[in-house]
Amino acid sequence: MSASWALGQRALREAWRTPEALVPTLFIPLFFLVVNVGQAARIFPSATTEFLEGQGYGAFQLPSSLLLAASFGTAALFLVEDIEGGYFDKLRAAPVPRTAIVAGRLIAELAKGLLIAAVLVLVALPFGITVASGPLGFVLLVVLTALWSVVFTGFMQLIALKTRSAAATNSGGLIFFPLLFLTPNFVPRELLTEPMEVAATFNPVTYVMEALRSLILEDFDWGQILPGFAVVAVLGAAMMALNVRLINHYD
Protein backbone atom coordinates (compact mmCIF):
# COMPACT_ATOMS: atom_id res chain seq x y z
CA MET A 1 0.00 0.00 0.00
CA SER A 2 2.84 2.40 0.82
CA ALA A 3 4.36 1.79 -2.63
CA SER A 4 0.98 2.53 -4.27
CA TRP A 5 0.66 5.73 -2.25
CA ALA A 6 4.25 6.81 -3.02
CA LEU A 7 3.62 6.25 -6.74
CA GLY A 8 0.25 7.98 -6.42
CA GLN A 9 1.93 11.05 -4.92
CA ARG A 10 4.38 11.08 -7.80
CA ALA A 11 1.52 10.88 -10.34
CA LEU A 12 -0.29 13.72 -8.55
CA ARG A 13 2.83 15.90 -8.75
CA GLU A 14 3.03 15.02 -12.44
CA ALA A 15 -0.58 16.13 -12.98
CA TRP A 16 -0.07 19.32 -10.96
CA ARG A 17 2.99 20.19 -13.02
CA THR A 18 1.20 19.70 -16.35
CA PRO A 19 -1.94 21.84 -15.98
CA GLU A 20 -2.18 22.06 -19.77
CA ALA A 21 -3.26 18.39 -19.74
CA LEU A 22 -6.11 19.17 -17.31
CA VAL A 23 -7.64 22.17 -19.08
CA PRO A 24 -9.27 20.22 -21.97
CA THR A 25 -10.89 17.81 -19.51
CA LEU A 26 -12.81 20.76 -18.06
CA PHE A 27 -13.31 22.90 -21.14
CA ILE A 28 -14.51 20.29 -23.67
CA PRO A 29 -17.26 18.74 -21.46
CA LEU A 30 -18.53 22.23 -20.58
CA PHE A 31 -18.53 23.11 -24.27
CA PHE A 32 -20.61 20.02 -25.13
CA LEU A 33 -22.99 20.74 -22.24
CA VAL A 34 -23.65 24.23 -23.57
CA VAL A 35 -23.98 23.09 -27.20
CA ASN A 36 -26.23 20.09 -26.48
CA VAL A 37 -28.51 22.10 -24.21
CA GLY A 38 -28.62 24.90 -26.76
CA GLN A 39 -29.64 22.48 -29.52
CA ALA A 40 -32.25 20.42 -27.67
CA ALA A 41 -33.55 22.39 -24.69
CA ARG A 42 -36.50 23.85 -26.63
CA ILE A 43 -37.56 20.37 -27.78
CA PHE A 44 -37.75 19.26 -24.15
CA PRO A 45 -39.30 22.07 -22.08
CA SER A 46 -39.14 21.26 -18.40
CA ALA A 47 -42.81 22.01 -17.79
CA THR A 48 -44.06 19.35 -20.23
CA THR A 49 -41.23 16.83 -20.29
CA GLU A 50 -41.85 14.17 -17.68
CA PHE A 51 -38.38 12.60 -17.67
CA LEU A 52 -36.81 15.92 -16.62
CA GLU A 53 -38.51 15.67 -13.20
CA GLY A 54 -39.14 19.43 -13.17
CA GLN A 55 -35.58 20.46 -14.01
CA GLY A 56 -34.18 21.94 -17.22
CA TYR A 57 -32.60 19.90 -20.02
CA GLY A 58 -29.15 20.88 -18.72
CA ALA A 59 -29.70 18.65 -15.68
CA PHE A 60 -30.44 15.71 -18.01
CA GLN A 61 -27.31 16.43 -20.06
CA LEU A 62 -24.90 16.96 -17.15
CA PRO A 63 -24.11 13.21 -16.71
CA SER A 64 -22.97 13.03 -20.34
CA SER A 65 -20.55 15.87 -19.70
CA LEU A 66 -19.33 14.27 -16.47
CA LEU A 67 -18.65 10.99 -18.27
CA LEU A 68 -16.92 12.80 -21.10
CA ALA A 69 -14.69 14.62 -18.60
CA ALA A 70 -13.86 11.29 -16.99
CA SER A 71 -12.98 9.62 -20.29
CA PHE A 72 -9.86 11.42 -21.44
CA GLY A 73 -7.37 8.93 -19.96
CA THR A 74 -4.43 11.33 -20.12
CA ALA A 75 -2.63 9.31 -17.46
CA ALA A 76 -2.13 6.56 -20.04
CA LEU A 77 -0.08 8.99 -22.13
CA PHE A 78 2.10 9.73 -19.11
CA LEU A 79 2.62 5.97 -18.86
CA VAL A 80 3.79 5.88 -22.47
CA GLU A 81 6.28 8.65 -21.62
CA ASP A 82 7.55 6.49 -18.74
CA ILE A 83 7.92 3.52 -21.08
CA GLU A 84 9.67 5.51 -23.80
CA GLY A 85 11.95 7.30 -21.32
CA GLY A 86 12.97 4.12 -19.48
CA TYR A 87 11.42 5.06 -16.13
CA PHE A 88 8.88 2.26 -16.42
CA ASP A 89 11.76 -0.26 -16.47
CA LYS A 90 13.13 1.42 -13.35
CA LEU A 91 9.80 0.74 -11.65
CA ARG A 92 9.71 -2.84 -12.90
CA ALA A 93 13.21 -3.41 -11.54
CA ALA A 94 12.05 -2.39 -8.05
CA PRO A 95 10.62 -4.97 -5.62
CA VAL A 96 7.15 -3.47 -5.61
CA PRO A 97 3.92 -5.38 -6.24
CA ARG A 98 2.86 -5.01 -9.84
CA THR A 99 -0.56 -3.92 -8.54
CA ALA A 100 1.16 -0.89 -6.97
CA ILE A 101 2.60 0.16 -10.34
CA VAL A 102 -0.93 0.17 -11.77
CA ALA A 103 -2.65 1.55 -8.67
CA GLY A 104 -0.21 4.45 -8.25
CA ARG A 105 -1.39 6.19 -11.39
CA LEU A 106 -5.01 5.27 -10.73
CA ILE A 107 -4.89 6.87 -7.25
CA ALA A 108 -3.92 10.12 -8.93
CA GLU A 109 -6.62 9.60 -11.55
CA LEU A 110 -9.19 9.16 -8.77
CA ALA A 111 -8.10 12.43 -7.15
CA LYS A 112 -8.20 14.26 -10.48
CA GLY A 113 -11.61 12.73 -11.25
CA LEU A 114 -13.00 13.91 -7.90
CA LEU A 115 -11.74 17.43 -8.50
CA ILE A 116 -12.97 17.70 -12.09
CA ALA A 117 -16.39 16.22 -11.34
CA ALA A 118 -16.86 18.53 -8.35
CA VAL A 119 -15.87 21.58 -10.40
CA LEU A 120 -18.20 20.65 -13.26
CA VAL A 121 -21.19 20.14 -10.96
CA LEU A 122 -20.44 23.34 -9.03
CA VAL A 123 -20.16 25.28 -12.29
CA ALA A 124 -23.54 23.85 -13.37
CA LEU A 125 -25.39 24.83 -10.17
CA PRO A 126 -25.70 28.59 -10.92
CA PHE A 127 -27.38 27.68 -14.23
CA GLY A 128 -30.37 26.20 -12.47
CA ILE A 129 -29.20 22.60 -12.24
CA THR A 130 -29.76 21.09 -8.80
CA VAL A 131 -28.73 17.75 -7.34
CA ALA A 132 -32.08 16.40 -6.23
CA SER A 133 -30.52 13.76 -3.99
CA GLY A 134 -28.91 16.45 -1.81
CA PRO A 135 -25.37 16.71 -0.40
CA LEU A 136 -24.90 12.94 -0.06
CA GLY A 137 -26.11 12.58 -3.63
CA PHE A 138 -23.55 15.19 -4.68
CA VAL A 139 -20.82 13.13 -3.04
CA LEU A 140 -22.02 9.93 -4.75
CA LEU A 141 -22.22 11.77 -8.07
CA VAL A 142 -18.64 12.97 -7.82
CA VAL A 143 -17.33 9.62 -6.53
CA LEU A 144 -19.04 7.58 -9.26
CA THR A 145 -17.69 9.92 -11.95
CA ALA A 146 -14.19 9.67 -10.49
CA LEU A 147 -14.42 5.86 -10.31
CA TRP A 148 -15.42 5.77 -13.97
CA SER A 149 -12.35 7.88 -14.83
CA VAL A 150 -10.21 5.32 -12.99
CA VAL A 151 -11.76 2.44 -14.95
CA PHE A 152 -11.48 4.24 -18.30
CA THR A 153 -7.87 5.26 -17.67
CA GLY A 154 -7.06 1.70 -16.63
CA PHE A 155 -8.30 0.41 -19.98
CA MET A 156 -6.31 3.12 -21.77
CA GLN A 157 -3.25 1.96 -19.81
CA LEU A 158 -3.78 -1.51 -21.25
CA ILE A 159 -3.41 -0.04 -24.73
CA ALA A 160 -0.33 1.91 -23.60
CA LEU A 161 1.28 -1.23 -22.16
CA LYS A 162 0.46 -3.29 -25.22
CA THR A 163 1.48 -0.78 -27.90
CA ARG A 164 4.10 1.31 -25.98
CA SER A 165 3.23 4.16 -28.33
CA ALA A 166 1.58 7.52 -27.67
CA ALA A 167 0.02 7.63 -31.14
CA ALA A 168 -1.42 4.13 -30.80
CA THR A 169 -2.71 4.88 -27.30
CA ASN A 170 -4.43 8.02 -28.52
CA SER A 171 -6.00 6.16 -31.44
CA GLY A 172 -6.87 3.19 -29.26
CA GLY A 173 -8.80 5.48 -26.95
CA LEU A 174 -11.13 6.24 -29.83
CA ILE A 175 -12.28 2.61 -29.73
CA PHE A 176 -13.84 3.29 -26.34
CA PHE A 177 -15.22 6.67 -27.30
CA PRO A 178 -18.35 5.42 -29.15
CA LEU A 179 -19.39 3.68 -25.94
CA LEU A 180 -20.08 7.11 -24.49
CA PHE A 181 -22.58 7.78 -27.26
CA LEU A 182 -24.26 4.37 -27.48
CA THR A 183 -26.13 5.43 -24.36
CA PRO A 184 -29.38 7.21 -23.51
CA ASN A 185 -27.42 10.39 -24.11
CA PHE A 186 -30.21 12.73 -25.27
CA VAL A 187 -33.36 10.92 -24.09
CA PRO A 188 -34.16 8.09 -21.64
CA ARG A 189 -33.54 4.54 -22.83
CA GLU A 190 -37.25 3.77 -23.39
CA LEU A 191 -37.48 6.59 -25.94
CA LEU A 192 -34.60 5.35 -28.09
CA THR A 193 -35.19 3.52 -31.35
CA GLU A 194 -35.11 -0.23 -30.89
CA PRO A 195 -31.58 -0.88 -32.25
CA MET A 196 -30.21 1.96 -30.14
CA GLU A 197 -32.08 0.72 -27.09
CA VAL A 198 -30.59 -2.75 -27.54
CA ALA A 199 -27.09 -1.30 -27.96
CA ALA A 200 -27.51 0.93 -24.93
CA THR A 201 -28.80 -1.96 -22.83
CA PHE A 202 -25.67 -3.98 -23.58
CA ASN A 203 -23.39 -0.98 -23.07
CA PRO A 204 -22.12 -0.83 -19.45
CA VAL A 205 -21.67 2.95 -19.69
CA THR A 206 -25.47 3.26 -19.87
CA TYR A 207 -25.80 2.10 -16.26
CA VAL A 208 -23.20 4.58 -15.03
CA MET A 209 -24.96 7.37 -16.92
CA GLU A 210 -28.37 6.37 -15.56
CA ALA A 211 -27.00 6.25 -12.00
CA LEU A 212 -25.53 9.74 -12.38
CA ARG A 213 -28.73 11.04 -13.92
CA SER A 214 -30.81 9.51 -11.19
CA LEU A 215 -28.74 11.28 -8.53
CA ILE A 216 -29.31 14.63 -10.28
CA LEU A 217 -32.98 14.30 -11.16
CA GLU A 218 -34.44 12.22 -8.33
CA ASP A 219 -34.13 11.46 -4.67
CA PHE A 220 -32.18 8.26 -3.97
CA ASP A 221 -33.37 5.54 -6.33
CA TRP A 222 -31.03 2.69 -5.44
CA GLY A 223 -32.40 0.58 -8.27
CA GLN A 224 -30.78 3.08 -10.63
CA ILE A 225 -27.74 3.97 -8.51
CA LEU A 226 -26.40 0.54 -7.54
CA PRO A 227 -26.05 -0.83 -11.11
CA GLY A 228 -23.77 2.13 -11.88
CA PHE A 229 -21.49 1.30 -8.97
CA ALA A 230 -21.66 -2.42 -9.84
CA VAL A 231 -20.47 -1.68 -13.38
CA VAL A 232 -17.41 0.28 -12.18
CA ALA A 233 -16.64 -2.44 -9.60
CA VAL A 234 -16.74 -5.28 -12.14
CA LEU A 235 -14.96 -3.39 -14.92
CA GLY A 236 -12.45 -2.03 -12.38
CA ALA A 237 -11.56 -5.52 -11.14
CA ALA A 238 -11.19 -6.79 -14.73
CA MET A 239 -9.08 -3.76 -15.67
CA MET A 240 -6.77 -4.20 -12.70
CA ALA A 241 -6.31 -7.93 -13.35
CA LEU A 242 -5.53 -7.34 -17.04
CA ASN A 243 -3.04 -4.55 -16.24
CA VAL A 244 -1.18 -6.68 -13.69
CA ARG A 245 -1.12 -9.61 -16.10
CA LEU A 246 0.33 -7.42 -18.86
CA ILE A 247 3.05 -6.04 -16.57
CA ASN A 248 3.91 -9.53 -15.33
CA HIS A 249 4.37 -10.69 -18.93
CA TYR A 250 5.98 -7.46 -20.15
CA ASP A 251 9.13 -8.27 -22.15
Add this chain to the structure above:
Amino acid sequence: MSSVTDGTGAAAVHAEALVKHFDGRSGVVEAVRGVDLSVDAGEIFGFLGPNGAGKSTTVRMLTTLLSITSGRASVAGVDVAAEPDEARRRIGVALQEAGLDPRQTGRELLILQGRLFGLTPGEAARRAGELLALVELEDAADRRIKGYSGGMKRRLDLASALVHEPEVLFLDEPTTGLDPSSRLTVWDEVRRINARGTTVFLTTQYLEEADQLCDRLAIIDEGRIVRQGTPPQLKAELRERRGLDAEPTLDDVFLDATGRTRGRVAGDVQEVVG
Protein backbone atom coordinates in the same frame (compact mmCIF):
# COMPACT_ATOMS: atom_id res chain seq x y z
CA MET B 1 34.97 -20.19 -25.74
CA SER B 2 31.65 -20.01 -24.03
CA SER B 3 32.06 -19.39 -20.34
CA VAL B 4 33.51 -17.04 -17.77
CA THR B 5 33.99 -19.18 -14.70
CA ASP B 6 37.56 -18.66 -13.64
CA GLY B 7 36.83 -16.41 -10.68
CA THR B 8 37.69 -17.56 -7.20
CA GLY B 9 35.20 -15.86 -4.87
CA ALA B 10 31.46 -16.50 -4.34
CA ALA B 11 29.46 -15.76 -7.51
CA ALA B 12 27.63 -12.44 -7.39
CA VAL B 13 26.20 -13.10 -10.85
CA HIS B 14 25.84 -16.55 -12.32
CA ALA B 15 24.30 -17.64 -15.61
CA GLU B 16 24.08 -21.07 -17.17
CA ALA B 17 23.12 -21.70 -20.78
CA LEU B 18 21.11 -18.49 -20.81
CA VAL B 19 18.98 -18.17 -23.94
CA LYS B 20 16.58 -15.51 -25.14
CA HIS B 21 14.44 -15.78 -28.25
CA PHE B 22 12.08 -13.09 -29.50
CA ASP B 23 9.20 -13.76 -31.85
CA GLY B 24 9.68 -11.32 -34.72
CA ARG B 25 7.60 -10.73 -37.86
CA SER B 26 10.16 -12.60 -39.91
CA GLY B 27 10.47 -15.48 -37.45
CA VAL B 28 12.25 -16.21 -34.20
CA VAL B 29 15.20 -13.96 -33.36
CA GLU B 30 17.87 -15.66 -31.25
CA ALA B 31 19.23 -12.69 -29.30
CA VAL B 32 21.18 -14.68 -26.70
CA ARG B 33 22.29 -18.23 -27.55
CA GLY B 34 23.57 -19.92 -24.42
CA VAL B 35 25.58 -17.57 -22.23
CA ASP B 36 27.47 -19.00 -19.26
CA LEU B 37 29.15 -16.60 -16.91
CA SER B 38 30.11 -16.16 -13.31
CA VAL B 39 31.07 -12.87 -11.68
CA ASP B 40 32.84 -12.84 -8.33
CA ALA B 41 31.63 -10.68 -5.46
CA GLY B 42 33.51 -7.39 -5.35
CA GLU B 43 34.57 -7.42 -9.00
CA ILE B 44 34.04 -4.84 -11.70
CA PHE B 45 33.07 -7.09 -14.55
CA GLY B 46 32.98 -5.76 -18.10
CA PHE B 47 30.55 -7.13 -20.68
CA LEU B 48 31.55 -6.01 -24.16
CA GLY B 49 30.17 -6.53 -27.60
CA PRO B 50 29.19 -4.79 -30.82
CA ASN B 51 25.73 -3.30 -31.26
CA GLY B 52 23.11 -6.03 -31.29
CA ALA B 53 25.46 -8.65 -29.85
CA GLY B 54 23.12 -9.45 -26.94
CA LYS B 55 24.64 -7.33 -24.14
CA SER B 56 21.52 -5.44 -23.14
CA THR B 57 19.30 -8.48 -23.58
CA THR B 58 21.53 -10.45 -21.21
CA VAL B 59 21.50 -7.62 -18.67
CA ARG B 60 17.73 -7.32 -18.91
CA MET B 61 17.35 -11.04 -18.18
CA LEU B 62 19.75 -10.81 -15.23
CA THR B 63 17.82 -7.85 -13.82
CA THR B 64 14.38 -9.54 -14.12
CA LEU B 65 13.23 -7.17 -16.87
CA LEU B 66 13.06 -9.86 -19.53
CA SER B 67 11.81 -13.41 -19.25
CA ILE B 68 14.36 -16.17 -19.83
CA THR B 69 13.65 -18.52 -22.76
CA SER B 70 15.86 -21.26 -21.30
CA GLY B 71 18.78 -21.67 -18.94
CA ARG B 72 19.04 -20.13 -15.49
CA ALA B 73 20.51 -17.10 -13.83
CA SER B 74 21.08 -15.90 -10.29
CA VAL B 75 22.23 -12.64 -8.73
CA ALA B 76 23.60 -12.50 -5.18
CA GLY B 77 22.64 -16.17 -4.88
CA VAL B 78 18.98 -15.60 -5.80
CA ASP B 79 17.38 -17.21 -8.85
CA VAL B 80 16.03 -14.30 -10.92
CA ALA B 81 13.19 -16.29 -12.48
CA ALA B 82 12.06 -18.11 -9.33
CA GLU B 83 12.35 -15.19 -6.88
CA PRO B 84 12.30 -11.99 -8.93
CA ASP B 85 11.34 -9.67 -6.05
CA GLU B 86 14.14 -11.04 -3.83
CA ALA B 87 16.59 -10.57 -6.71
CA ARG B 88 15.34 -7.00 -7.23
CA ARG B 89 16.06 -6.17 -3.58
CA ARG B 90 19.70 -7.16 -4.06
CA ILE B 91 20.48 -5.40 -7.31
CA GLY B 92 20.72 -1.84 -8.55
CA VAL B 93 20.02 -1.11 -12.20
CA ALA B 94 21.04 1.84 -14.36
CA LEU B 95 20.00 1.08 -17.90
CA GLN B 96 21.16 2.46 -21.22
CA GLU B 97 18.53 5.22 -21.26
CA ALA B 98 18.81 7.03 -17.93
CA GLY B 99 15.41 5.97 -16.59
CA LEU B 100 14.34 9.20 -14.97
CA ASP B 101 11.11 11.10 -14.66
CA PRO B 102 11.76 14.58 -16.09
CA ARG B 103 8.92 16.20 -14.15
CA GLN B 104 10.33 15.29 -10.73
CA THR B 105 13.24 16.93 -9.00
CA GLY B 106 16.37 14.91 -8.33
CA ARG B 107 15.55 14.75 -4.63
CA GLU B 108 11.93 13.67 -5.23
CA LEU B 109 13.08 10.91 -7.57
CA LEU B 110 15.56 9.51 -5.04
CA ILE B 111 13.06 9.70 -2.18
CA LEU B 112 10.49 7.84 -4.26
CA GLN B 113 13.07 5.22 -5.20
CA GLY B 114 13.86 4.76 -1.50
CA ARG B 115 10.16 4.34 -0.68
CA LEU B 116 9.84 1.70 -3.41
CA PHE B 117 12.65 -0.23 -1.74
CA GLY B 118 10.86 -0.15 1.60
CA LEU B 119 12.45 2.85 3.34
CA THR B 120 10.25 5.05 5.52
CA PRO B 121 9.73 8.62 4.26
CA GLY B 122 12.32 9.89 6.77
CA GLU B 123 14.89 7.23 5.87
CA ALA B 124 14.31 7.82 2.18
CA ALA B 125 14.85 11.58 2.57
CA ARG B 126 18.08 11.03 4.53
CA ARG B 127 19.36 8.51 2.00
CA ALA B 128 18.50 10.86 -0.88
CA GLY B 129 20.61 13.56 0.78
CA GLU B 130 23.58 11.17 1.13
CA LEU B 131 23.35 10.06 -2.49
CA LEU B 132 23.01 13.59 -3.83
CA ALA B 133 26.22 14.42 -2.01
CA LEU B 134 27.89 11.25 -3.33
CA VAL B 135 27.17 12.14 -6.96
CA GLU B 136 27.73 15.87 -6.35
CA LEU B 137 24.24 16.98 -7.30
CA GLU B 138 23.32 18.79 -4.08
CA ASP B 139 23.05 22.17 -5.81
CA ALA B 140 20.65 20.78 -8.43
CA ALA B 141 18.70 18.56 -6.02
CA ASP B 142 15.51 20.61 -6.04
CA ARG B 143 15.47 21.40 -9.73
CA ARG B 144 13.35 19.43 -12.18
CA ILE B 145 15.30 16.68 -13.93
CA LYS B 146 14.27 17.89 -17.39
CA GLY B 147 16.76 20.76 -16.91
CA TYR B 148 19.71 18.48 -16.08
CA SER B 149 22.59 17.92 -18.51
CA GLY B 150 23.30 14.43 -19.84
CA GLY B 151 26.10 13.91 -17.33
CA MET B 152 23.92 15.02 -14.42
CA LYS B 153 21.18 12.64 -15.51
CA ARG B 154 23.64 9.74 -15.63
CA ARG B 155 24.92 10.54 -12.15
CA LEU B 156 21.39 10.82 -10.79
CA ASP B 157 20.47 7.52 -12.44
CA LEU B 158 23.51 5.96 -10.80
CA ALA B 159 22.45 7.39 -7.44
CA SER B 160 18.93 6.03 -7.86
CA ALA B 161 20.36 2.56 -8.48
CA LEU B 162 22.25 2.78 -5.18
CA VAL B 163 19.44 3.93 -2.92
CA HIS B 164 19.01 0.53 -1.23
CA GLU B 165 22.76 -0.26 -1.10
CA PRO B 166 22.57 -3.15 -3.59
CA GLU B 167 25.01 -6.07 -3.55
CA VAL B 168 25.31 -6.01 -7.33
CA LEU B 169 25.07 -2.93 -9.54
CA PHE B 170 24.21 -3.37 -13.23
CA LEU B 171 25.32 -0.51 -15.45
CA ASP B 172 24.25 -0.76 -19.07
CA GLU B 173 26.46 1.54 -21.17
CA PRO B 174 26.62 4.19 -18.45
CA THR B 175 28.79 6.62 -20.41
CA THR B 176 27.29 6.38 -23.88
CA GLY B 177 26.72 9.87 -25.23
CA LEU B 178 28.66 11.64 -22.47
CA ASP B 179 31.45 14.14 -23.05
CA PRO B 180 34.94 13.07 -21.92
CA SER B 181 34.79 15.01 -18.67
CA SER B 182 31.42 13.53 -17.65
CA ARG B 183 32.70 10.09 -18.63
CA LEU B 184 35.66 10.45 -16.27
CA THR B 185 33.31 11.55 -13.48
CA VAL B 186 31.17 8.44 -13.97
CA TRP B 187 34.30 6.26 -13.94
CA ASP B 188 35.31 7.79 -10.61
CA GLU B 189 31.83 7.09 -9.23
CA VAL B 190 31.99 3.47 -10.39
CA ARG B 191 35.38 2.99 -8.72
CA ARG B 192 34.13 4.61 -5.51
CA ILE B 193 31.01 2.43 -5.45
CA ASN B 194 33.07 -0.70 -6.07
CA ALA B 195 35.54 0.27 -3.33
CA ARG B 196 32.62 0.16 -0.89
CA GLY B 197 32.11 -3.53 -1.73
CA THR B 198 29.49 -3.42 -4.46
CA THR B 199 29.97 -5.80 -7.37
CA VAL B 200 29.66 -3.93 -10.67
CA PHE B 201 28.45 -5.55 -13.88
CA LEU B 202 29.17 -3.06 -16.63
CA THR B 203 28.29 -3.24 -20.30
CA THR B 204 30.11 -0.87 -22.58
CA GLN B 205 31.08 -0.28 -26.18
CA TYR B 206 34.13 1.72 -25.11
CA LEU B 207 37.13 -0.55 -24.89
CA GLU B 208 39.20 2.06 -23.09
CA GLU B 209 36.50 2.15 -20.43
CA ALA B 210 36.69 -1.60 -19.99
CA ASP B 211 40.49 -1.45 -19.85
CA GLN B 212 40.45 1.30 -17.22
CA LEU B 213 37.71 -0.05 -14.99
CA CYS B 214 37.27 -3.79 -15.25
CA ASP B 215 38.96 -6.55 -13.29
CA ARG B 216 37.67 -9.13 -15.75
CA LEU B 217 35.63 -9.01 -18.89
CA ALA B 218 33.74 -11.07 -21.40
CA ILE B 219 33.12 -10.30 -25.05
CA ILE B 220 29.80 -11.36 -26.53
CA ASP B 221 29.09 -11.55 -30.23
CA GLU B 222 25.97 -12.80 -31.99
CA GLY B 223 24.55 -13.95 -28.67
CA ARG B 224 27.56 -16.05 -27.62
CA ILE B 225 30.53 -15.31 -25.39
CA VAL B 226 33.63 -15.39 -27.55
CA ARG B 227 36.37 -14.26 -25.12
CA GLN B 228 36.80 -14.07 -21.38
CA GLY B 229 39.49 -13.17 -18.85
CA THR B 230 41.33 -10.24 -17.38
CA PRO B 231 42.46 -7.54 -19.83
CA PRO B 232 46.16 -8.55 -19.50
CA GLN B 233 45.26 -12.23 -20.02
CA LEU B 234 43.29 -11.46 -23.17
CA LYS B 235 46.07 -9.29 -24.61
CA ALA B 236 48.75 -11.90 -23.80
CA GLU B 237 46.67 -14.67 -25.36
CA LEU B 238 46.29 -12.71 -28.60
CA ARG B 239 49.97 -11.75 -28.72
CA GLU B 240 51.01 -15.37 -28.28
CA ARG B 241 48.48 -16.79 -30.72
CA ARG B 242 49.28 -14.27 -33.45
CA GLY B 243 53.00 -14.07 -32.69
CA LEU B 244 52.83 -10.27 -32.40
CA ASP B 245 55.96 -8.23 -31.63
CA ALA B 246 54.18 -5.56 -29.60
CA GLU B 247 51.54 -5.84 -26.88
CA PRO B 248 48.11 -5.67 -28.56
CA THR B 249 45.45 -3.29 -27.27
CA LEU B 250 42.02 -4.28 -26.04
CA ASP B 251 40.75 -2.91 -29.36
CA ASP B 252 42.79 -5.60 -31.10
CA VAL B 253 41.38 -8.28 -28.79
CA PHE B 254 37.85 -7.08 -29.47
CA LEU B 255 38.32 -6.99 -33.23
CA ASP B 256 39.96 -10.41 -33.23
CA ALA B 257 37.18 -11.87 -31.11
CA THR B 258 34.35 -10.44 -33.17
CA GLY B 259 35.87 -10.92 -36.61
CA ARG B 260 35.74 -7.24 -37.46
CA THR B 261 38.42 -5.11 -39.07
CA ARG B 262 39.89 -1.88 -37.83
CA GLY B 263 39.20 1.66 -38.87
CA ARG B 264 39.72 4.47 -36.46
CA VAL B 265 37.36 7.42 -36.38
CA ALA B 266 37.81 10.23 -33.90
CA GLY B 267 39.58 8.00 -31.42
CA ASP B 268 36.93 5.28 -31.36
CA VAL B 269 37.00 1.94 -33.06
CA GLN B 270 34.79 1.85 -36.10
CA GLU B 271 33.50 -1.64 -36.57
CA VAL B 272 33.49 -3.04 -40.09
CA VAL B 273 32.32 -6.58 -40.57
CA GLY B 274 35.24 -8.39 -42.16
